[in-house]
Amino acid sequence: MGHGPMLRKEDARFVRGRGRFVDDVRLPGMLHGAILRSPHAHARILSVDVSAAESHPKVRAVITGETLAGRGLAWMPTLSHDVAAVLATDKVRYQGQEVVFVVAEDRYAARDALSLIEVEYEPLPPVIDARRALDPDAPVIRDDLDGRADNHVFDWESGDAAATDAVFASAERVSTCDLLYPRVHPAPLETCGIVADLDRITGKLTVHATTQAPHTHRMLYALIAGIPEHKIRIIAPDIGGGFGNKVGMYPGYLCSVVGSVLTGAPVKWTEDRSENLMSSSFARDYHMHGEIAATKDGRILGLRVRVLADHGAFNGTAQPSKFPAGFFHVFTGSYDVKAAHCRVTGVYTNKAPGGVAYACSFRITEASYLVERMVDVLSHDLGLDPAAVRMANLLRPEQFPYACATGWEYDSGDYPRTLTLALEMAGYDELRREQAERRAAYEATGRGSLMGIGISFFTEAVGAGPRRTMDILGLGMADGAELRVHPTGTAVLRVSCMSQGQGHETTFAQIVGEELGISPDDVELVQGDTDQTPFGLGTYGSRSTPVSGAAAVMVARKVRERARIVAAAMLEVAPEDLEWHKGRWQVAGDPAAGRTIAQIALAAHSDLDLPDGVEGHLDATCVYNPPNLTFPFGAYICVVDVDPGTGQATVRRFVAVDDCGVRINPMIVEGQVHGGLADGVGMALMELMAFDDDGNHLGASFMDYLLPTSMECPSWELGETVTPSPHHPIGAKGVGESATVGSPAAVVNAVLDAIGVRHADMPLTPAQVWRAVQGRPIRP
Ligand code: PCD
Secondary structure, X not given: OOOOOOOOOOHHHHOOOOOOEHHHOXXXXXXXXXXXXXXXXXXXXXXXXXXXXXXXXXXXEEEEHHHHHXXXXXXXXXXXXXXXXXXOOOEEOOOOOEEXXXXXXXXXXXXXXXXXXXXXXXXXXXXXXXXXXXXXXXXXXXXXXXXXXOOEEXXXXXXXXXXXXXXXXXXXXXXXXXXXXXXXXXXXXXXXXXXXXXXXXXXXXXXXXXXXXXHHHHHHHHHHHOOOHHHEEEEOOEOOOOOOOOOOOOHHHHHHHHHHHHHOOOEEEEOOHHHHHHHOOEEEXXXXXXXXXXXXXXXXXXXXXXXXXXXXXXXXXXXXXXXXXXXXXXXXXXXXXXXXXXXXXXXXXXXXXXXXXXXXXXXXHHHHHHHHHXXXXXXXXXXXXXXXXXXXXEOOHHHOOEEOOOOOEEOOOOHHHHHHHXXXXXXXXXXXXXXXXXHHHHHHHOOOOEEEEEEEEEEOOEOOOOOOOEOEOOEOOOEEEEEEEOOOOOEEEEEOOOOOOOOHHHHHHHHHHHHHOOOHHHEEEEOOEOOOOOOOOOOOOOOHHHHHHHHHHHHXXXXXXXXXXXXXXXXXXXXXXXXXXXXXXXXXXXXXXXXXXXXXXXXXXXXXXXXXXXXOOEEEEEEEOOOOOEOOEEEEEEEEEEEOOOXXXXXXXXXXXXXXXXXXXXXXXXXXXXXXXXXXXXXXXXXXXXXXXXXXXXXXXXXXXXXXXXXXXXXXXXXXXXXXXXXXXXXXXXXXXXXXXXXXXXXXXXXXXXXXXXXXOOOOOHHHHHHHHHOOOOOO
């Protein structure tokens, strides 16, 4: 009834242009906000003169850092134990930082008024290169923090340092490599936006916002702005992509709320593209020094990593783990290593804050890239085939549940089977033969292209999360679900998570349909409205299926059990005599005697005499506390052609075998994988948040920050294995971020394999590849 490749219900409105996004919300008397941003990366604010802006005929309010300071709102807590400026009062700390918020009658007037504001700055030397941030003479960025004399944010380590050192000391082979996972941006097609409306009479704040986590935002407004939580309603309408960019709290949101408080009218604020790219949460920016210890025949023994993490001007990482580097310590990946240790040092720089999990469960992309590059570096150094090295070191099925060297418990997996399938689909041996021929031809003639084959085997950890390791501001990450079956047998499910394009209206209806034996078309999903949905912390870290999805299963099963009692009364048998078969409760041994959910629902609302203690109607609620994360995994093989003359790399083929346990909607899963693979190609070859020495942002439009299009993507070749999660009620694991995590290393490994270079950093633009080629004598 339920699971299967059903077309997406929500597409009926999306393909007709009938979606309703935040910018489509127009309320009576609505005003518009605009933000004046800092042109400097680091400067002291000497004065802010807003008098001319205030006398603009259409301006209704001008909010400065001082206005906010008067209300105790100039700074806000971040989700990572830091504070971030809402509007700058003392200094600006990155280019694009919010300085003044103007509220006007229309969007154009608000923007015009920005040019009437005079801010006097005293420029200060900026810290742009994270590797210089801890120099003794580096300017101190966070002089707002008491007693802060340097740009240090945190030091954190995981794993057994002594055991790892011992493994390294006795290893036959140690390979090392410095790698950068550059700063990139989630860049959702819809930028961030809000309409804040404080009703002065009822005191109720209604917020329409692009938020992946409506209930978390409600709590944050309550904590930061002091508005009672029951007087706040957050509505997330349709969202045009989130990718982690829409998890956190941004200054524009709080300023819009304050704007509504001051004017008594609704205030809309919508970012433009440059604002989104310059000021909202970035991702990655990890400088990693990796070391891998092995035997001379390629048995991996240990991993050691030092990371310098660039956190920008405020530690605004929106991640729910109890570790400052998120889940980075899953960096042992898919391999059975004896010991591992990582040390991460976070630093402040004069760049935008963030460090969000752009399509990755909190730093797993960095971790996965690191280990998958290190395995290739080791193979390169030992002259071994990277596929063989992986196969020899993968965890074996009998090792699950597997406790990794840094303390995570992987739930289930059959890794060799998945890699074998990917190698078969790719025709690996044949590809290697073709590669050798091409190389020989190139070396003989100096013409033609080179070909590379890159492999990556990733393990993700998704579905935040168990209370042991995760919380948001002290709150556990349980998700509620409420299910009601109407008298005529159709149902409505209410959940706390929020789709941003993943198709939850379809898949959650499928979950309920499967459990109740009704059509998914008869199940409506209510999401994205805190007044209408149970509590839960939102959608990110591919947690909707592992957590809210599990809640949906459990609540449907509760309803099914209630239905059993009603059916027993209808059939005049004991509930124990009934069995659930093909979507109905029927009498064991008498299959003709049975009742469907629709029949039972009607009876539950009727005058049927229900057994004592059984209430009428057919509904239930539940709260699901995830016992562990789910660990999806996959084997990716990328084939590239590289023109050594121009450095241009073209992805010719990409084979992706994903295992996310049981698939609810295989078509949606494939769509998720397609998106993530495109993300990976983009990061590996094109995407970069670059800055010049003065901290000027060099990627503030899609002309400079290059996103992949269908032109850069091959026709993806997907495969599937199914290893159910043992602790998820239907064995499903999350998948939304898998491909973004697994694919960058495959592409990079392929390009470097083509040109025979040990390592070069992403993005492997033509210029970068060309330089790497020059550093290596292809023809002696
Ligand atoms: N599924 C199925 N089966 C399985 C799994 C899954 O079917 N086994 C499906 C579901 O249901 C959904 C999807 O698929 O519908 C997904 O899911 P998941 O994995 O659970 O996830 P979610 O939670 O829902 O979501 C989230 C993700 C993330 S996280 C991200 S980034 C991205 C992804 O998702 N984002 C996005 N994807 C996507 N897509 C789209 N379209 N859009 C977007 O925005 Mo973060 O942390 O936030 O960074």
